[in-house]
Amino acid sequence: MRMVFLLDPRPGMWDRARPMTTQKDIARRLGVSPSLVSHVLGGRGEQIGAAARTVARIQRAARRLGYQPNAAALVLRGRSARTLGVVVKNFDDPYLGQMAGELHRLAQAAGYALMLTGCGAPPAYRPEPAPLLRFRLDGLLLAGSDVADDWFAPFARQGVRGVQIGSGPPVAGMRRVCTDEAWGMAAAVAHLVGLGHRRIAFIGDGSGAHERRRQALVAALEQRGLRPLGGRARAGTRGAAAVEQAVAAALAARATALAAGDDETAQRTVRALRDRGRQVPRDLSVTGMDDIPSARLTIPALTTVRQPLGDMVRTAFRLLTAPEGDERAAEATLVLRPQLVVRESTARPRAAAGRERNGKGT
Template sequence: MIVFRQAKPMVTQKDIARRLGVSPGLVSRVLAGKGASIGAAAATVAAVRREALRLGYVPDCAARRLRGDRTATLGVVAYDFEDPYFGVLLGLLQRAARAAGHSLIVAGTWRRDPAGLDTAPLLKHGIEGLIIVGSDRGKPWLAPFRRACLPVVQIGHTTGRGVSCVAPDEQAGARLLLGHLRSRGHRRLAFLFNDTLPHALRRAHHRRALAALGLPPAPGCDLRCRFDRPESVETAADRLARMRDRPTALVAGDDATALLALRALRARGIRVPEDLHVVGCDDIPAAGLALPSLTTLRPPVEAMAHRAFLAASGCSPLAGESLFAPELVVRESSGG
């Protein structure tokens, strides 16, 4: 038997105003990025945006189009269509756009190849904002979007300037992950990272977390690989297998790297978790399906995608970097 339930009504600006005890007009101005122009206190602006995010507010774009000639179309640039973490984010952005009556136009590359990135169609379709999915060390392709004065938000980290970011709190994640391993009795840890920006940031925070926990870095245990060469994980596994004083845990820069490491370690007779604990980061769908299932950090991707959508659509402007604390997901690879 199929049971049809009434759809949950959409949250309106009046709902937010009623919960906060303020006027709907104030909420409307704040969500349109005009709070400062009407003299709203910074605390009030923050409270309105926080309540809108908590309630899952999305703008009534049909009404907005009636007030002007807006296209209700956002552009999305994904740095790697093969990355499963990016796939999750793209799906969540599509869900948010559909709920708000927006359309998305997506451009991107495979394996972060800048030569394959064609963003010209985004501007031709009159996008009203841009969301970048992925981290980078600069965006030479962004100049036309800056000239168009479009709101731009990035889900990820960047070393560039002038772009607001929504990203996981890597410092909090490092403390969670290493604190978990220390609680399991680990004192000698190996690290497996590539040369991408997220891995570099995570490795830096792991070093600080090690120092805070009073754990000295183990000599020879900083293993390297390349994101565009999966076979480089095999080389790292060879190094680890040959170590006389082998580490008791391996921290990988992301889940995809950790899953490659699980396979490489198994091929070399190293059992996980019996001989070595392995942890990752991102909680991609395959992490829970692996054998053994992977202990990892789960970023709040739904909240991150929703915040990025609100910023790019102009409903809730974002300045600087907004960090979201991850959750530790303990599975079989670190003892269950």
């Protein structure tokens, strides 16, 4: 069964259970005709010659009574229902709370309601369009990378704008806002090399995101004349088992630094190393990717590459809600640069640090 949640951020919508205020209610309260209220709230008060004082009085009453236009009626009149659909790839993703919070703030400020649904099971992660097709959406946001790429067509036929926040195979008909992952991984490599590391391994599984980031790591190392070490899990292995396999391979290759495919993998890596009697960063350095909220709470706090989540959500929201003809809304893909965040999980290699303490230099 597919679930669709209505997240309506407009003030007063859920203060208490009560019937919705109608235009007739406002007319009765003010002692004016319903047609006058309809014209004023429809933005046509001046056209019919309504006095400015009367217009202001009706508008104040509408705000005080918590009036909200009926979405179906707006659509019938050819106007926007001010409703956006949001498809989340994975509700277990730590980014969901941050993304939903930023979307809520933007929607509240602009007067939009949000319709929220999810995707099918992995590995396909296919969104189910049927629940959202029951609503007249002004735009549709896909939150997540590497989902099925052929599901948006029914919305495109209805003229619904679509924007994906994420990477992977493009979804036909949708624009995209994503992070420059290659730049981010190159920044992590530059940091590790700057500390003195030359034996660097990637820790990850075979997922699309991890494979892209592994390739970015390989390219960044090769640009510096370095060879990536073993650290990949067997094909089809996911989660903790993948990390265990990758960490074992990296240790066997005598790596001094481990670059994880994401922060959750980095946290699992720190745990796997501790279980083997290795301390981070004394014995090995570890980096993550994304900067999820718990990254700064890990012991040690993770050095990672921060995704510009706020900028990504704001950019996607602008693309969805920009007026027709806005040239900025026609851009197919917008790539934003991430930021390296240096914390406690990286340090000089143990051998180099030992030489430095003994006065032998590097």
